Amino acid sequence: MPPEALTPERILEATEDVLRRYGPAKATVVDVARALGVSHGSVYRHFRTKAALREAVTDRWLERSVGQLATITATAGQPAPVKLRRWLSALFDAKRKKAGDDPELFATYGVLIEENSGVVDEHLRELTGQLREIIEEGVRAGQFAVEDTAVAAQAVFDATARFHDPCHAAEWRSPTIGDEFTAVSDLLLNGLRA
Incomplete structure (x- = not known):
């Protein structure tokens, strides 16, 4: 039986394991x-540098949570305040799970943030874009009173940073973190309401 073809996906899976x-x-x-049972030159044919490989594996890892959040964003027939709370909860849960279940990849994400990686910047743009969609939907439905949805989306993202920014990961194990998240979410939702 011929060996399995070396693909970027196989390389990324092996990189996660390593x-x-x-x-x-x-x-x-x-x-x-x-x-993978190949030469390092074979890996470099797909990813030119170690940094490119690390960025690709981080991008793949981040996309898993963005997809779930995109599904919440696209859900029809749900009031924007409910959707926004679900979205914020899902983001916090995803980050907390990644920090607890996958600490080495979470550490890689932290390294990329320090390097100001384009992958991380794109991830943050995607997240605030989803927030903006939810807030715009709430404005159209008369559920939110916001002048500038882009500013509001960034403000919500910034105000909840404690619950998704990796620099706060150690705090996510606190027994009161759930109550603190609810308090911040309630405050934000009340501030957005029409």
């Missing part, structure tokens, strides 16, 4: 190649 095993500081392209 990052989990060694962490972002020690994982190398040679480790990824070894896990």
